[in-house]
Amino acid sequence: MGLNKLNHLYSTEPLTVDSLLANNDVTVLDDVNVFGETLVDGLLGQPNQVLKVNSAGTTIEWATLDALPSQSSNSGKYLTTDGTTASWATITLSNYALLNAPSFTGTVYSAGNVVSHIDTNAPTLNAGNTYKYTLVLADDGKMIEMNTSTGVGNTLEIPLNSSVAYPIGTQISVLQTGAGQTTVSGAVGVTVNATPGAKLRAQWSAASLVKRATNTWALIGDLTV
Numbered sequence: 292m293g294l295n296k297l298n299h300l301y302s303t304e305p306l307t308v309d310s311l312l313a314n315n316d317v318t319v320l321d322d323v324n325v326f327g328e329t330l331v332d333g334l335l336g337q338p339n340q341v342l343k344v345n346s347a348g349t350t351i352e353w354a355t356l357d358a359l360p361s362q363s364s365n366s367g368k369y370l371t372t373d374g375t376t377a378s379w380a381t382i383t384l385s386n387y388a389l390l391n392a393p394s395f396t397g398t399v400y401s402a403g404n405v406v407s408h409i410d411t412n413a414p415t416l417n418a419g420n421t422y423k424y425t426l427v428l429a430d431d432g433k434m435i436e437m438n439t440s441t442g443v444g445n446t447l448e449i450p451l452n453s454s455v456a457y458p459i460g461t462q463i464s465v466l467q468t469g470a471g472q473t474t475v476s477g478a479v480g481v482t483v484n485a486t487p488g489a490k491l492r493a494q495w496s497a498a499s500l501v502k503r504a505t506n507t508w509a510l511i512g513d514l515t516v
Contacts, residue, residue: 409434409464416445422471423448425478428455430463437491438469449477452505461502465512467491475500475510482507488516 340353359370360378368379413436414424422445424435439445447465467473473491475498477483484503489510491498498512 411436413438413468416443416471422446425450426455426463428457431457431461432463434464434466434497436466436468437471437473438467439471440469442470444472444474447473447475449475449481449483449500449508451478451480454478457502459502459504461500463500464497465491465500466497467494470494477506477508480506483510484508485510485514488514490515 365379371380410433425448492515496513501509
């Protein structure tokens with residue numbers, strides 16, 4: 292086979308029939324023979340075919356590129372394959388967490404400002420419940436506002452893990468909004484570590500509860516004995 296140019300052998304572009312014909316690189320349609328070895332049997336391939344090494348790695352042969360599926364009426368879809376055939380597919384949003392309720396594991400980094408909002412819970416504190424409020428699972432991440440209008444002391448109680456299984460690392464804020472002093476305590480079997488004491492110091496004093504182990508919490512904030 293006579294070739295006017297050999298630069299195709301070193302080109303990074305695919306060697307196709309179209310590119311050979313367009314550049315007048317082909318003068319004879321015959322076998323490609325180098326040092327007595329036949330590299331391509333028979334005539335040149337059809338337009339849009341390319342040269343490739345066969346699966347045995349012994350000869351070069353012509354092959355047809357797989358065409359992409361039609362893009363018509365497939366806006367917004369993504370290309371996927373089953374290992375044999377390529378096709379367009381639609382992303383199913385139900386398979387992914389919604390942005391308004393994401394769940395992450397490990398450390399999350401963010402560039403710029405992160406804006407967050409905290410929910411509050413202002414439980415009713417009166418003689419009927421002995422001025423006590425026991426935390427529930429829904430309080431995770433909230434601020435608990437403790438207030439007795441009569442100024443009577445009140446208690447925020449942390450339940451056993453067997454009753455309410457907060458994840459370790461849970462944080463709950465406590466705010467004393469009334470005159471009645473708020474004491475933070477644990478149910479029998481729950482340890483609350485705090486200094487100098489586990490009472491909020493005065494009206495508008497606040498503290499944070501952090502779960503450190505199964506039934507162990509730390510109370511950190513504006514506290515007193």
